[in-house]
Amino acid sequence: MRIEFFEDKNVRETTVTIQAASYSEDIAELIDAIRGFTPHPIDGYSEGSVTKLRKDSIIRIYAKDKRVYADTLDDTYLLKSTLYRLEEELPDNFVRISNSEIVNADRIIRMDLNLIGTIRIYMEGNIESFVSRRYVSKVRRALT
Amino acid sequence: MNKTAKRIIAYTLASFIAGVIIGDGIAWMMGMASGSGGLVSSKFADELGEVGAIVAQTVLSGIMGVIGFMGSYVYHDERFGITTATLLHGAVTISAIMIISTLCWWNGRTIEGAAIFFGMMVLVYAFVWFSMFFSSKIEVQRINELIQKRRGGSE
Numbered sequence: 512m513r514i515e516f517f518e519d520k521n522v523r524e525t526t527v528t529i530q531a532a533s534y535s536e537d538i539a540e541l542i543d544a545i546r547g548f549t550p551h552p553i554d555g556y557s558e559g560s561v562t563k564l565r566k567d568s569i570i571r572i573y574a575k576d577k578r579v580y581a582d583t584l585d586d587t588y589l590l591k592s593t594l595y596r597l598e599e600e601l602p603d604n605f606v607r608i609s610n611s612e613i614v615n616a617d618r619i620i621r622m623d624l625n626l627i628g629t630i631r632i633y634m635e636g637n638i639e640s641f642v643s644r645r646y647v648s649k650v651r652r653a654l655t
Numbered sequence: 656m657n658k659t660a661k662r663i664i665a666y667t668l669a670s671f672i673a674g675v676i677i678g679d680g681i682a683w684m685m686g687m688a689s690g691s692g693g694l695v696s697s698k699f700a701d702e703l704g705e706v707g708a709i710v711a712q713t714v715l716s717g718i719m720g721v722i723g724f725m726g727s728y729v730y731h732d733e734r735f736g737i738t739t740a741t742l743l744h745g746a747v748t749i750s751a752i753m754i755i756s757t758l759c760w761w762n763g764r765t766i767e768g769a770a771i772f773f774g775m776m777v778l779v780y781a782f783v784w785f786s787m788f789f790s791s792k793i794e795v796q797r798i799n800e801l802i803q804k805r806r807g808g809s810e
Contacts, residue, residue, distance in 0.1 A: 620806075
């Protein structure tokens with residue numbers, strides 16, 4: 512397999528092109544491996560083992576009882592970092608919704624406002640939470 | 656003195672002045688409406704003397720402003736929704752205003768006067784709740800449209 516790299520300052524998004532005589536299982540595996548690649552994955556701890564979490568697999572990150580957790584579709588992981596630090600490291604599609612929670616904007620299903628005046632957010636994996644009013648405009652900007 | 660303490664003092668002072676403007680404004684308008692004029696109710700002036708009534712009304716109005724400002728903290732507390740925050744703020748502020756309006760004779764110290772005052776305050780808070788609730792509702796609606804667009808129209 513030959514690997515070539517082309518530098519082009521006008522390219523906005525890194526693009527990987529695979530050229531082959533025909534589509535095969537090897538090519539499918541290669542595509543999966545590239546899709547699974549995530550720069551600087553986050554270490555998630557669950558039941559004594561460490562998992563490299565792809566950022567796009569994270570639905571939300573939240574603080575509870577002075578610890579920080581990440582929910583994915585498969586599991587909840589303990590993270591050894593602070594919400595503040597994670598907020599700095601995470602890509603733009605992650606948005607803070609309250610003092611104790613950051614969510615992946617790509618994983619939001621909908622939001623609603625109840626009569627009490629609290630804003631509820633529904634995410635993939637049947638995850639529900641509340642959005643603080645002061646962060647509502649930030650959520651809108653993240654989705655734009 | 657640290658930055659937070661300085662900020663609290665500045666806000667307290669500003670809310671005291673705002674309270675004085677509102678309180679003295681109310682008394683002045685009521686004086687104009689009744690035709691007696693003046694900055695304080697004539698009955699309040701009879702009780703404490705003109706200067707004493709003005710000083711007392713100014714201090715009480717300032718306290719009213721500070722209570723209103725301090726109470727607005729509930730709008731910033733994540734635990735409270737718009738309705739709960741408005742109810743809490745309204746309960747504290749309206750109670751303070753009812754006491755001060757009675758002390759300063761703004762409501763004429765009659766049940767009808769107190770009821771009119773109370774009704775006016777409730778209307779103000781109903782308007783505050785209505786505008787906050789519906790602006791949030793519109794914002795949530797816009798966000799839902801953006802979510803649908805982002806998810807390619809799928810739920």
